[in-house]
Amino acid sequence: EPEVTQTPSHQVTQMGQEVILRCVPISNHLYFYWYRQILGQKVEFLVSFYNNEISEKSEIFDDQFSVERPDGSNFTLKIRSTKLEDSAMYFCASKWTAGNEKLFFGSGTQLSVL
Amino acid sequence: AQKVTQAQTEISVVEKEDVTLDCVYETRDTTYYLFWYKQPPSGELVFLIRRNSFDEQNEISGRYSWNFQKSTSSFNFTITASQVVDSAVYFCALSEGWQTGANNLFFGTGTRLTVIP
Numbered sequence: 001e002p003e004v005t006q007t008p009s010h011q012v013t014q015m016g017q018e019v020i021l022r023c024v025p026i027s028n029h030l031y032f033y034w035y036r037q038i039l040g041q042k043v044e045f046l047v048s049f050y051n052n053e054i055s056e057k058s059e060i061f062d063d064q065f066s067v068e069r070p071d072g073s074n075f076t077l078k079i080r081s082t083k084l085e086d087s088a089m090y091f092c093a094s095k096w097t098a099g100n101e102k103l104f105f106g107s108g109t110q111l112s113v114l
Numbered sequence: 115a116q117k118v119t120q121a122q123t124e125i126s127v128v129e130k131e132d133v134t135l136d137c138v139y140e141t142r143d144t145t146y147y148l149f150w151y152k153q154p155p156s157g158e159l160v161f162l163i164r165r166n167s168f169d170e171q172n173e174i175s176g177r178y179s180w181n182f183q184k185s186t187s188s189f190n191f192t193i194t195a196s197q198v199v200d201s202a203v204y205f206c207a208l209s210e211g212w213q214t215g216a217n218n219l220f221f222g223t224g225t226r227l228t229v230i231p
């Protein structure tokens with residue numbers, strides 16, 4: 001079965017540094033998402049992306065966050081100046097069509113901000 | 115506003131016991147979808163089931179079954195004859211609205227299931 005691929009699996013960074021989390025969604029999918037999960041807590045929506053623009057974003061997704069689809073295959077999440085509270089597992093997800101289809105999730109990137 | 119409540123934070127059962135994971139949701143939309151995802155210790159999120167608000171038929175897939183009751187806004191998940199491999203965190207999630215856009219998923223807080231051999 002096709003997979004959503006995320007790299008790296010673990011990222012450690014110093015507070016204030018910029019990080020880029022990378023994702024390769026499933027190739028024929030059109031909708032892309034980032035979610036995050038702080039340790040032991042629920043999975044929270046960050047942002048959705050379609051047709052090269054943000055469809056919706058949550059309150060968490062402030063000016064420190066940005067997303068980009070730089071080419072036909074990658075989908076990235078950038079955190080400009082990381083804070084301690086950004087430490088979490090970040091999941092990329094994709095789906096092929098509009099509406100309530102299931103999301104396919106990647107294995108996540110564990111971000112640790114020191 | 116939408117909300118998904120999984121009141122059971124942790125459940126432990128002995129192997130071969132049946133276990134039911136509860137999910138209660140809130141939404142103002144008449145069209146919505148409910149999902150269950152499994153998160154094993156390896157961390158990925160694995161899709162288990164999707165059910166739309168117009169279909170209240172219960173569903174069975176092997177040892178898994180789901181009971182959807184709109185009257186109580188619940189979408190409970192039962193594992194029959196549990197196995198150690200069922201140990202994971204299980205998330206219930208909600209997606210609202212017609213099939214028109216990104217339709218984001220809103221997750222509950224999850225239930226950690228431990229199956230003891």
